Amino acid sequence: MKPLADIRIIAVEQYGAGPFGSVHLADLGAEVIKIEEPQSGGDVGRYVPPYNHGEDSLFFETFNRGKRSLSLDLATPAGREVFEDLVRTADAVYSNLRGDVPAKIGITYPQLKHLNPAVVCCSLTGFGMTGPRAKQPGYDYILQGLAGWMELTGEPGGPPTKSGLSLVDYSGGFVAAIALLAGVHAARRDGVGMDCDVSLYDTAIGMLTYPAAWHLNAGFTPARTHHSAHPSLVPFQVFPSADGWIVVGCAKEKFWQRLVQVLDLPALTDPKFATFATRREHADELLSLLDTTFATKPSAEWLALLEPAGVPCGPVNDVAAALRDPHTLARDLVVETEHPYYGTVKQVASPVRVGDEPPAYRRAPRRGEDLGYVAGLLGYDEPRLASLRSAGAFGKTP
Structure with missing residues (x-):
């Protein structure tokens, strides 16, 4: 059996x-029964261009494999x-609304506990179910701006920049999955369910991590860094090579010492570059020297020298290169x-x-594909x- 094969989730979700x-x-074996609103055509993700055909889209396939509809x-x-x-049959009701x-719409724990006292109601919302923004729609792009992410991303002096991926959405999904599993574990132990009130906003703020702690405790003001440099470790950033970009990171002193050996530049042995603190103090001078050096050879040649020496490094791939790595x-x-x-x-x-x-x-389900399965599950x-069809339970009948 897969790890979650004994968990049933009713998912009122989309996009x-x-x-x-x-x-x-679902990949871990949970039975995820996806509820799709028939009048609007179900999950809007079914229609996301450019790779869509009718109610099929590669976007929808990505987010819904292994589920039932x-x-x-x-x-x-x-x-x-x-x-x-x-x-009555489920371990959890999961939603993102x-x-x-x-x-x-009546899917919180107080509204459902009379049906199943142990059900867990996990609601992933934009801003949570309380607070002044609770009624606002939440989207990844907006959350990256609100939570300070866009202000931190990009080159100094450039415009606020969004991550190339919808990281608030994806991180929020993982947070919701963790909350749901914790809730189900507690409900099975105690026999009592609960609400899990998780949000994209909470996720985005929570992921500010140590820059937030630095600010809250020491007044630190985060700032963008040139070439995506780490805010405190030098060198740890991207460098232009003769034909592209590479990432080099010295997160430990031993890595810096290895880099010095590979580059074999007398200037790098200067005492002012000997420690984390002094390298940070003289970062402009050091990084200018490294920029000039790395620009003399193609990325592959540098990586062939740095990797065997144990210096953390890697190419800056495009998506195609990452997928064929x-x-x-x-x-x-x-x-x-x-x-x-x-x-x-x-x-x-x-x-x-x-x-x-x-x-x-298993592929994502076609819309309404699993009515027969659900009917059998419920003994209909x-x-x-x-009778249910004629009453409009599954949408308008012709």
């Missing part, structure tokens, strides 16, 4: 952050009835699923690894299904 969190739980109109009494039957919406392939980080429209779909594997059993992946016979 990126929420589905990103639950897809890793049920088209269900929670605004109808019949749809609510099916949802409540599912809650605006902060005030879970209570409005020998280590990527050796770690089985590109996986395949079969899809009725796309055929063989390649995507990146979950980084979450548990045990020695190789993971198995054909007359019952027909």
Whole structure:
């Protein structure tokens, strides 16, 4: 059995952050039953361009593999009835909605505990379910600005810069998955469920980590650094080579000593470069010297010298190079699923690894594909299904 094969999650989710969190739980074996609102066409992620065809998109495949889909109109009494039957069988109800919406549609723990006292209601929202921003929609781009990330990113003097990836969304998904698993563990131990109120805002602020601690305790003002340099360790940044860029990092004194040996420049043995503190004090002079030196050879030549010497380093890859890197392939980080429209779909594997059993992946579900499965799970016979259909539980009937 997969590690989470005994966990059932009812997911009222869509687009990126929420589905990103639950897809890793599905990869670990959790049964994730995805509720899709039929009147709007289900998860908006199904329609994200440029690689989309009808209700199929490579975006949706990325975030929803291994899940099941049920088209269900929670605004109808019949749809609510099916949802409540599912809650009775579930370990968790998981959602990513605006902060005030879970209570409005009745999916918080106080609203569901009469159905299942041990159910865990994990709500990943933009700003949380309390506070002055609770009713605001939260998006990764906005959160990167609000939490100070964009102000910290980019070259000094340049415009505020967003990360190339939606890191608040993805980190928020992981935070929600951790909270859900902790809640389920406690509920199984104690027999009592709970709400898990997690948010993208909390995630983004929490990830300020040590710069926040430095500011709160010592008045430190974070600032952008040239060539993405580390704020305190010198050298630890990107350097231009003759044909691209490389990253070199001396996070320990022994790495600096190895770098000095590889570069074999008398100037680097000056006592003013001997320690972390003095290198930081004379950073402008040192980094100018290193910039000039690294620009004399192509990246591959430098890496061939630095890697065997044990100096932490690496190329600045584009996405294509990262995906074909020998280590990527050796770690089985590109996986395949079969899809009725796309055929063989390649995507990146979950980084979450548990045990020695190789993971198995299943394509994302078509919208409403698992009605039959859910009907069997809940013991609905054909007359019952027909009654629910006519009452609009699964959307309008033709």
